[in-house]
Amino acid sequence: MMKRNIIKSAAGLLTVLSLTITGCSNFLDINDNPNKAETGDPNLVLPSAQAAIAQVVGCHFQIYGGIWNQYWTQNFGNSQYKSVEQYLVQGSDFDRPWQTLYADAMTDLQMISEKAGEAKFRQYAAIALILKAYDLQLLTDAFGDIPMKEALQGESKDSYAPHYDAQAEVYDSIFAMIDRAKGWIDPESAFLPGPEDLIFGGDMDQWTRFANTLKLRAYLRLAYVNKDKAQAGITALQGAEFLTESAQIDYISTGGNNNPLYAELYALGQYRQLRTSNSLFKQMQYRKDPRIDVYFQIISGVRRGMDQASYDIGPNGSTPATIFGADPLNTDAALAPVKFISAYESYFLQAEAVARGWLTGNTAAGLFQQGIQASFDAYHATPGTYITTQVAGFPATGVEAQVDSIITQKYFAMALNQNFEAWTEWRRTGYPKSFFVKPVTGTLPANTYPSRFLYPNTELTRNPNFPGAKVITDKVWWDTKD
Template structure:
């Protein structure tokens, strides 16, 4: 039995509890009064539940929306579960569940642990929790825009049932501060290191330092077009400090037994075991045109071939290929139950470094880092690139910062496909690359050339929070999305 499997088996109860309670967590305001979580709860018990809660959102709801809106996959012929998402006909109530999970479940747990940071025996748990809180907040603000922060999670003595929303720029400042604070707490030589209760790194605090640096690099690059000076200064500071970044995936692995399944697999299994998600021609044809060897790893055979289908063309068929089990999207294959949820992948880390180096904000060879990112993606799926990296198709531009950034983002689009869908869609929103891949869905309701660029605020906030800042549409850009 592997170490990761031991980790997941030890958390079986947490995932089971989450599956029973998430749909009942209807109100963000409950985050300050959760009767199931006593203030004295042991961090070793609540850390895995918070990590699993975030993974449930990243690996299921955000994975589905990101995958469809980034045109990685499409609704299959003969079913209708995700038609409204492809048609861009969504409502705020669609986001009640992930909002509640990220706030009421995950962040409540994390804050309970952070509050114990003054005790040496809990400080490493608190460091991990603060980094996970920063990660959680970035998910929320990247998805929804302005979000509650200062008025949220103030504890039982300061309940606030009508939190104000903080501007995205301030949320990002808080994220940077949280990462710095957490790094100051990290001590790999501590006598009180977490073990199997840390589902991501098993208490390896050196890996958590790398996670902190990589998360900070990702966050600063998010500002590259809205506040380049700040992004440059922050990234250069990382370089000056000798920051090391992830070379392996920050992820949770799953197993086939109990309630320890990949969350997307579990969702599709519960929906009747239909292969709802199929290869979109947007991704499929781009990979096919480049002779990308990963196409045979990403998609399964259907009637003896691999094929895509046009985005939102489910009323005319035929079906496209089902994503491979490694992505958790095949409820008819038990192997999909073990697909990991990736928070930050090793190849994403290389691409982030490559972009920072291309911009002159981080030392290192941008071309080398770019190639390492592609190679790491192939390695993750035991695929052989052959001449793919060195051919004209993937060759790194010799000059031109924006041309280099475009090349990096195109390869990131392929590498993050089907496994980090929300992050890939977010990077498209930030950079505009790839700029000519997307097509108007056959039954889409937005004008040609117009695509969703944000999630809607949940209906629970609209109806229950008097300080709700006002409804948005899916075409309203978030703060950092300023590039044409």
């Protein structure tokens, strides 16, 4: 796997340290005016934007996605995430990630992408536009309809009170942005980014693969809401190259350069707030999944889970392994990467597309196997007979049966490291089936679970064009499958 450390040079060190990244709740307050960035130099702005996205993906979205996808649960004796477990969230809980994805990340990405006309900045612009599409997908998958066309209009009045665009329109823009950015990519350019590109170090071939994989992900999101469009878009990707290495940001143990989840938990008093949920643990145990010894730490001589939201009952479950950043008592957790798109996600996306008959050239079973193998490789786990057993049990026919198997294995591969995306795939497909349980202290009826994030309170109080509040059981546009 390609390793891109965020500290590659003195310039990179100064850039990252200047951001003072310190977890979920107090980071990247660098743009008081969300429509006017401090600098126009892409060498400085690009890493700032990438780090901002990683903060949200790796911390706030990671926490909510992990709890709502029942990967982990609040530990016994603490209370930091009790309200999340109980589904008693408020709009103000989402003020910070909304601001970061818009005011910090997207504003900077917009500014860089507008420099595509300058040859020396065109590759930066291509990366920025791809990441803007990625950023928009995060926002719309989390919140539904979002401001887009009027959100980044400089100093115009619309940028301070933007109207909301329908999710279908946002997705159309995502596809268009990816296509436009790919047209700018030139791996032979004399003006390639270097270590200031925290994800691929200026490797534009990798950015092409990232763009293709992101586009595949986005089209598959439409599989149940607009099958014809999804099929046409994916079929047009025939022959494209997809990621075989994870797109991620790696961190170091130096203060301000830690994994954002680690930094958040460390700042909360160094308590192991997040523990392994039985919803995940027992399923892996039942399947004799060897990754169980890699994913979870030993507690009281064993590895174990705890029932979802049983924080007033105990006993505690295992702390997730340091490779996931969730252990503030071990500095190794500070090094955990934030994954934008993993290699195993790429293989599972391709496997689903082939299972649906929308891509050819490989078998769904073969790509399914590569996806599981890539997960084991990423965490240096020894598979034994697990992979061959899973492949032997892969359904020979039946699209939904095959998709069920693919998404179920994706659930285990993404566990504890791509929590929001895994939760989003569960919302889209309904797979895996029957894994979730009613949390011990959950406030929703049995078999009812969150389907979205709430719009931030800042939109309700400041934007006169706010379209109205939602509740967490309101489904987003593409979430149509029973």
